[in-house]
Amino acid sequence: xxxxxxxxxxxxxxxxxxxxxxxxxxxxxxxxxxxxxxxxxxxxxxxxxxxxxxxxxxxxxxxxxxxxxxxxxxxxxxxxxxxxxxxxxxxxxxxxxxxxxxxxxxxxxxxxxxxxxxxxxxxxxxxxxxxxxxxxxxxxxxxxxxxxxxxxxxxxxxxxxxxxx
Numbered sequence: 001x002x003x004x005x006x007x008x009x010x011x012x013x014x015x016x017x018x019x020x021x022x023x024x025x026x027x028x029x030x031x032x033x034x035x036x037x038x039x040x041x042x043x044x045x046x047x048x049x050x051x052x053x054x055x056x057x058x059x060x061x062x063x064x065x066x067x068x069x070x071x072x073x074x075x076x077x078x079x080x081x082x083x084x085x086x087x088x089x090x091x092x093x094x095x096x097x098x099x100x101x102x103x104x105x106x107x108x109x110x111x112x113x114x115x116x117x118x119x120x121x122x123x124x125x126x127x128x129x130x131x132x133x134x135x136x137x138x139x140x141x142x143x144x145x146x147x148x149x150x151x152x153x154x155x156x157x158x159x160x161x162x163x164x165x
Contacts, residue, residue: 049076051085055092062106070106074113082117090114090137101140111144119149122156130157130164 049057054073061069077085101107118133125133134142154162 048079049073051077051088052092054085055089055096058089058093058110059096062101062103062110065103065106067106067109070109071113074110074117077113078117083121086114086117087133087137090140094137094140104144107141108144111138111141111146111149114138114141115145115149115152119152122153125161127161127164130161134164 054076058070058073061073077089079085101110138145
């Protein structure tokens with residue numbers, strides 16, 4: 001309720017030179033502290049956002065076409081177990097967005113950053129993992145899958161996995 005009636009309304013305002021309040025912030029923690037403050041005291045004590053919280057912010061910033069903040073959010077996902085965090089993020093993103101990310105610039109950044117994280121793990125992906133990632137988790141971002149990404153994928157799979165794709 002606080003998000004819907006206060007935070008979202010505040011951040012979506014357009015009669016300002018800084019919609020989304022992204023000027024003079026260095027990272028997502030800095031943005032959160034400056035713009036949400038005490039609502040996220042748990043965030044401050046943990047030192048980072050959960051993948052679910054990152055997904056909630058991603059939906060907000062995607063609708064604002066805010067590529068700077070999308071990049072900052074992905075930097076948070078890269079801390080710790082990036083593959084697991086990205087998997088949790090994509091599940092939460094699908095639940096929060098109810099549709100694909102419509103802005104192609106934002107979606108391209110999200111796909112590239114996700115692909116950068118997961119591609120280093122392709123050599124250990126099982127058939128089930130390929131199905132899970134490319135048949136489920138990545139679906140909202142797949143319109144931004146590039147020929148270069150496909151080439152990278154194809155160079156790391158055998159015929160059985162190729163048929164899954």
